[in-house]
Each structure stands twice: as C-alpha cells, then as structure tokens.
Amino acid sequence: MPISLTSKIAILFTVSLTLITSIILFVFTIEVYNTNKNLFIQRGDIAVQELIYKTERLLQLGLLPNEFFGYEALCQKLVDNTEGLIYAALIDENGKVLFESTPLNNQQTTISKPNHFISQDNQYLIKKSLPPVTQQQHYIIATIDQHLLESKLTEFIIKMLMYASLIIFTGVILMIHFLRNNLGKPINSLINHIRNIDLDSQQGTHWDLLRRRDELSTVAITFNAMMSRLSNSQNSLADSNLKLQKLTNELEERVESRTKSLNKANKRLYSLARTDPLTGFHNRTKLEELLSTRFENAKKRGHHFAVLMADLDRFKYINDNFGHAAGDTALKTIGARILTSLRQRDSAYRVGGDEFIFIIEDHTNTNSLVKVAEKIKVAVEKPIHHEGQILSLGVSIGIAFLSKEVDCDAEGLLSFADKAMYQAKTKGLDYVISEY
Known part of the structure; x- marks a missing residue:
C-alpha cells in the first residue's frame, strides 16, 4: 500500500524530532552528570574543611591525633549531615586509619600509591592534609557516594525521557493534524479536481485552492492557466484537424485524379512505345x-x-x-x-x-x-x-x-x-x- 505524502512528512518529522531530542538529552545528561558530580564534591569538600577546622582546634589544644577522644563520632556526624558523603576518616602518612566513621559493607581504605588514596569500590575520594604533627603527615579523607549520584542521574533521565516522549507524541499529533488540514486535504482536492477535469467545461475558475496564499495556490493557478491554454490549443487543434482533413481529402482526390491520368498516360505511352503509328501493328x-x-x-x-x-x-x-x-x-x-x-x-x-x-x-x-x-x-x-x-x-x-x-x-x-x-x-x- 503506498504511503501518502502527509504520512511521509509526519514520519520524517518524528524521526527528526526524536533525533534532535536524543542529542539534546544526551548533551544535557552529560552536563547534569558533571554538575551533580561537582556539587557532590563541593559538598564533600566543605564537610572535610569543617572537619579539618575542628581537627586543627584539637591540635591547638596540644593533643596528638592518636589522643583525639570521640573523633569517630565526629566523623560519623559529618557523614550523616552531608548528602552524598558515605565515609570519613583520619589517617597517617602510611595510610593507617586512626579514626573513621562506620564503613559501609565493611569497606576498607588502602594506599595504592604513595600519597594517593582510593576506595576499593571506586567511589569518589577527597583527600585533605593536616598541618604536620611532630615529624608525621596526617590526612583526612572522605568518600562520595557514586551510586547515589548515578541513581539521582538515572531518576532524572527517566523523567526527561517521559517528558521528551510526551513532547514528541504531542508534536507528532499536532504535525499530523496540521499536515492533514493544510496539505493532505488540499492535495486530495487538487487530485480530485485533476481527475474530474473536463477541457470543454472550463472547471476550476472559482476553485477554493485559488484563494490560498501558498505553493498549492501557485500550483492551482498554474494548473488552471495550463488547462486554459490546453483547452484553447485543443480547439485550435480541432479546427486545424478539420482543415487538414479537408486539405487531405482534396489532395487525395487530386492525387487519385492525377494517378488515373498518369496511368492512362503511361498506358498510352506504353502502347505508343510498342505500336507502329502508321499501320497500328505492334513494333x-x-x-x-x-x-x-x-x-x-x-x-x-x-x-x-x-x-x-x-x-x-x-x-x-x-x-x-x-x-x-x-x-x-x-x-x-x-x-x-x-x-x-x-x-x-x-x-x-x-x-x-x-x-x-x-x-x-x-x-x-x-x-x-x-x-x-x-x-x-x-x-x-x-x-x-x-x-x-x-x-x-x-x-x-x-x-x-x-x-x-x-x-x-x-x-x-x-x-x-x-x-x-x-x-x-x-x-x-x-x-x-x-x-x-
């Protein structure tokens, strides 16, 4: 079954809108992901700075890091009050954990390289150094929940897809409605007009399409002008055919008459060429x-x-x-x-x-x-x-x-x-x- 022009345009519009929306959604998703990632890191960085400030106060009181009392509760409070932060700890320069919040799933923080700390489940890691105590360097580390970031991003993408699907569906319905009213019906009217055209009746002079101000109006005006010229040409052709038929009949009569005369002359010449003129005998x-x-x-x-x-x-x-x-x-x-x-x-x-x-x-x-x-x-x-x-x-x-x-x-x-x-x-x- 052939696909109509309206359907083709609607399909093209749907594909184009889907493609454009997908590109926009992809770019927007990357931007949102990076923005949320930076926001979570900023939150974690602020929380770590607060913990550093409190730790520096303890150091100013003359306490050594291994003498901090209730430091685990301080780390746990920091984790509980900061969205996206799932782990906080105080470690020495060798990576030994001195104080920490409650680890999730018994996770452990280790050193993979000197002065480079990571989480075993590849969560985002923030590391801040403290002022040197005696001859040792101490660090505060915090882990940001990557899974929380991804779940929020997934939730956001699902909502965006729902809104995008709704927009695409609404746009397609509106486009189909627009095409049917402004393209499909006029084209069908034009097709029916062409099918029912009669050169002798001069149809289409006051046709509705002539009142439009678009390409179809131009097509209708051009078509009517063409049909008018074609009708005039047909009348002229009919007159020419009558004249030509008359001339042909006259010419045929002349040719027939000349042919008869020529045949008689040929027969006479043939006879004269083979007859003795004096005796009437053959030669x-x-x-x-x-x-x-x-x-x-x-x-x-x-x-x-x-x-x-x-x-x-x-x-x-x-x-x-x-x-x-x-x-x-x-x-x-x-x-x-x-x-x-x-x-x-x-x-x-x-x-x-x-x-x-x-x-x-x-x-x-x-x-x-x-x-x-x-x-x-x-x-x-x-x-x-x-x-x-x-x-x-x-x-x-x-x-x-x-x-x-x-x-x-x-x-x-x-x-x-x-x-x-x-x-x-x-x-x-x-x-x-x-x-x-």
Missing part, C-alpha cells in the same frame, strides 16, 4: 517481349503456333517515285486491311520499313496458314489510291510453324520464316512454307 519491341513467352507456352501445352514473315514488293519504288507520303498512305491502308482480316487472337508486327511478322496461334493445319497468307496477299495487292495515283504493291510471305519433328526456340522459328520469305521473293512466289 519490334513488343515482339521481343511476347514472342519467347508465347512460344514456350504453346510448346508446353501442345498448341499450334506459326510465324508468317512478309516483305512488301515495289514499296521502295513507290517511295522513290511518289514520295514518302505515298508510302505512308500505302502502309496505313494495308495495315487497316490486314487488321480486319486477321482473327482477334492473332497478332501483327511491323519490324522494318516494309517487313512484317504475323503470329498465328491455334491454327488447325497448313491449309489454314495458307488461307491467312492469301488474306494478307489480297489486302496488299488491292489497289491503293493516293492523290489521283493508283499504287500497286505485292508481297512475299515465308511461313514457319511449330513442329514435333523439329526442336527449336522462338528465334529459330523466326529464322526459318525469314529464310522461307526470301525464297518466296527470289522465286517470285506469293508465299513459301519452310521445310526446315
């Missing part, structure tokens, strides 16, 4: 594209396939004597006649000035090819009128067809037809069927 380019494919298909499927190659007689004579216009008229006329006489599945090609090739498919026999050659002969030899002149032409035709006895390709079949045509022209015949 050599078209023949080269189709011949091999149609030949192989016919060969695979066992279809009858034949090639007729024709060459016009006296065409050069007409061009030389009547002009090229007469020759063009003759070609146009002959082309129109031949196209009407051929079957729809047959095709005609002009491959030279007066040379033609005819592809005949699905012919039944040799006689059917002869009939085609006769039709071509009639179309060519029929008189042609041009500017009051009668033009007369002849034709020589070579015939070659696909045969099981001869294995050849399309170019070989053309070669056989070409040889047969020259035989017809040489022998003055109308047509010759190739004998391979």
Whole structure:
C-alpha cells in the first residue's frame, strides 16, 4: 500500500524530532552528570574543611591525633549531615586509619600509591592534609557516594525521557493534524479536481485552492492557466484537424485524379512505345517481349503456333517515285486491311520499313496458314489510291510453324520464316512454307 505524502512528512518529522531530542538529552545528561558530580564534591569538600577546622582546634589544644577522644563520632556526624558523603576518616602518612566513621559493607581504605588514596569500590575520594604533627603527615579523607549520584542521574533521565516522549507524541499529533488540514486535504482536492477535469467545461475558475496564499495556490493557478491554454490549443487543434482533413481529402482526390491520368498516360505511352503509328501493328519491341513467352507456352501445352514473315514488293519504288507520303498512305491502308482480316487472337508486327511478322496461334493445319497468307496477299495487292495515283504493291510471305519433328526456340522459328520469305521473293512466289 503506498504511503501518502502527509504520512511521509509526519514520519520524517518524528524521526527528526526524536533525533534532535536524543542529542539534546544526551548533551544535557552529560552536563547534569558533571554538575551533580561537582556539587557532590563541593559538598564533600566543605564537610572535610569543617572537619579539618575542628581537627586543627584539637591540635591547638596540644593533643596528638592518636589522643583525639570521640573523633569517630565526629566523623560519623559529618557523614550523616552531608548528602552524598558515605565515609570519613583520619589517617597517617602510611595510610593507617586512626579514626573513621562506620564503613559501609565493611569497606576498607588502602594506599595504592604513595600519597594517593582510593576506595576499593571506586567511589569518589577527597583527600585533605593536616598541618604536620611532630615529624608525621596526617590526612583526612572522605568518600562520595557514586551510586547515589548515578541513581539521582538515572531518576532524572527517566523523567526527561517521559517528558521528551510526551513532547514528541504531542508534536507528532499536532504535525499530523496540521499536515492533514493544510496539505493532505488540499492535495486530495487538487487530485480530485485533476481527475474530474473536463477541457470543454472550463472547471476550476472559482476553485477554493485559488484563494490560498501558498505553493498549492501557485500550483492551482498554474494548473488552471495550463488547462486554459490546453483547452484553447485543443480547439485550435480541432479546427486545424478539420482543415487538414479537408486539405487531405482534396489532395487525395487530386492525387487519385492525377494517378488515373498518369496511368492512362503511361498506358498510352506504353502502347505508343510498342505500336507502329502508321499501320497500328505492334513494333519490334513488343515482339521481343511476347514472342519467347508465347512460344514456350504453346510448346508446353501442345498448341499450334506459326510465324508468317512478309516483305512488301515495289514499296521502295513507290517511295522513290511518289514520295514518302505515298508510302505512308500505302502502309496505313494495308495495315487497316490486314487488321480486319486477321482473327482477334492473332497478332501483327511491323519490324522494318516494309517487313512484317504475323503470329498465328491455334491454327488447325497448313491449309489454314495458307488461307491467312492469301488474306494478307489480297489486302496488299488491292489497289491503293493516293492523290489521283493508283499504287500497286505485292508481297512475299515465308511461313514457319511449330513442329514435333523439329526442336527449336522462338528465334529459330523466326529464322526459318525469314529464310522461307526470301525464297518466296527470289522465286517470285506469293508465299513459301519452310521445310526446315
């Protein structure tokens, strides 16, 4: 489950407050410990000074330290009347106890080093020297209760911890309450506002957060300004999309129209590039594209396939004597006649000035090819009128067809037809069927 921003801030505040309080409490505890320690030592020092004063009075009366009567009661009274003092004694320079108060737990005071006295349970020790008596040095020692100091300090720390815990708990509750009212609720309101925003309704103009004077107010104002700009941008975008859609439709229509026109032009160019303009026959380019494919298909499927190659007689004579216009008229006329006489599945090609090739498919026999050659002969030899002149032409035709006895390709079949045509022209015949 995700942690809310309010909870995160409250946790951070709690950790920070706890850490700061711990540091302050630690420093304060050390200071209190040292202060109480000094206070106990000062009390003990004052008590020892009082005992020294009384001891000096006894010495002034001429008594030796070992002759002091009731000195133990004096030491015990000093211990009873001084808080923190648990032991007092008069000792010589060798550490021998001459008089002492009642020891606690039978503790004994010994010398660990010359002129250095300590307590066996490591209590704080105060040592004061007396004026020399004869040739010996005497000392008054007092032990301060370290356990009492530590117990008072422990009691103080417990109270401080209780107060610190109460302060931390109160601070956390107040912080959570403050964050909920001043951060949590406004942020939730902002989130709900963002979730329910509608660009078309212009929500948020009189929103409560706008009346605040903090960062959330700035966020709300900035958000409303952004939504206003976004709404305007959306409207502009919608208008732009409509215009763009309209332009796109117009462009698509233009492109479609241009594409159709271009396709027609390409088809026309393709056709013109493969069509002889005078006769309407296919040209050599078209023949080269189709011949091999149609030949192989016919060969695979066992279809009858034949090639007729024709060459016009006296065409050069007409061009030389009547002009090229007469020759063009003759070609146009002959082309129109031949196209009407051929079957729809047959095709005609002009491959030279007066040379033609005819592809005949699905012919039944040799006689059917002869009939085609006769039709071509009639179309060519029929008189042609041009500017009051009668033009007369002849034709020589070579015939070659696909045969099981001869294995050849399309170019070989053309070669056989070409040889047969020259035989017809040489022998003055109308047509010759190739004998391979």
